[in-house]
Amino acid sequence: MDKPRVAFFDFASCEGCQLQVINLEEDLLQVVGAVEVVSFREAMKGHSDDYDIAFVEGSITRHSDEERLEGIRRCAKVLVALGSCAALGGINCLKNFHDQEYVKKLVYGDKALLYETYPARPLKAVVPVDFEIPGCPINRNEFAMVVKAFLLGKKPEIPNFPVCVECKMAENICVFEKGMTCMGPVTRAGCGACCVTEGSFCWGCRGLVDDPNADSQRDVLATHGLSVQDVLGKFRLYTGFSEVAK
């Protein structure tokens, strides 16, 4: 089998997910050995439009993005959303809850007229997406797992259970016991509950599980002292594009 040709692209994002790929260290060499990287702005100079797998980072925030993304979709056999901006809309969607003219002024000041913007959205709102690797940033091991699955011709599997599972496996003490609140019960696992393990709580960066019980999660947060506005804020931080955050 010929090595699959792989390309990386970015839209509105901090490029942190691409950085995670570069940070794969020894695994990166193996990935690079197993595939042929033909385009990766953050790590190399050349570019080619002949690729099999496109990893696309970032959310779509303006009309001109759509054309570029459609072009990538036409070239790629497999299109993978890399990270929460691309997969969920992510943190960029925070601006969707404000007037678009207002946010433009806030960011670009008197040059606002020169820029176009519209409410941020995930890739799948514009083109069909074959696979999503959520996370802000992505988990490197999960990225490697997805690459391996493609090489084996398998469909990659990422967890569809909440962060609480990995949190219990890590033997963390639930942050609700310590007076904090947490999005773990509705957030897709796969990160090993790293934020709780490191002393924080889950912010919800990997997005929601397939069938989240948002109502119950709202109740739990309210019982632990959050106002309606704060609860909404928790859901909007990363999953502002989803129905539950409306």
Add this chain to the structure above:
Amino acid sequence: MKLRLIEKSDLDLFVQNLINDYQVDGVKRKEGSFLYGSIKSPEELCLDFDCTVIPPKKYFLPPEETLFQFTSSPALQVTPVMESNPFILFGVHPYDIKAINQMDRIFARGVPDPHYLKRREAALIIGVDPTKVAPRSFWADMGAATVSEGFDLMLTDIGESFIVEIGSNKGRSLLEQHAKPRPATRNEARERVGIRSRISHICKKRGFAFPKREIPTLLEHSWKKFFWEEQASKCLSCGTCNLVCPTCYCFDVQDNIDLDLVHGERVRRWDGCLLHDFAKVATGENFRETRASRYRHRFYRKGLYLFRLLDDMACVGCGRCASACLPDIADPVNLFNKLREDEK
């Protein structure tokens, strides 16, 4: 039954002697909670805990473990991974020992599970009677206040000293070689009875409002009830009630392959029947798609399916599920009492 006694002032020496010769794990304090972990010095060991966050099952069925390693080419080669380093588990409450006894039966049944059994054989268990009762515990009502087997030694705090019951020959030599026990007097033995009944009495504040023998029949008549939907409406499907339970043993098996696509390992990790994809099969079909059906399943396992197998409930009353479930709907006492009320 011959009982021994060790003075409290000699306990540290006993623990230190064990640490010198064995890997010792026991209960440690962390942020106001209790966790099992490696004990490196006697001061770290806590014996007056009420209940740990995660039960000792993690020593026999770890959250994640490698079952075997494989090489897929030129020819398939499989190397089993078995762990069996001897260790001492110091400070296990009777209800958790009862749970381990149930697990021992489950994992030895049918095709015996060598990974579990090897670890289990490698463990020496030093039990300890609880001196405190966790707010949601109901082990006294589950007949788990004391156990007659499943430990090598069993300690009871009677004030200035510990009564030590010997549960096995291994336990006997462990005690004789590492501590300075003397025979307990009749009075001291009686004190143990008194202490045990006082703590059980405190624990009995929580329990079933009807005989637990009736639970299987109750469940047999409750399958189609709307009750389950009502109860499960708040369920987050987070699996916490399964993962913290000392009698839940479900796991998922997966292959992890290296980037060379040749080497890899088969691992198993904790799973739980409350999780959305637990009963999903390769064709994509999910046999327990709804929250209510998964929620109901757990109580049927505890109170009916496993009851038939073990002639007892697969619940020892530790109360871990109850205190860890955020919407507070996992407590067997509340659930079965409500179900019984609903029946009337």
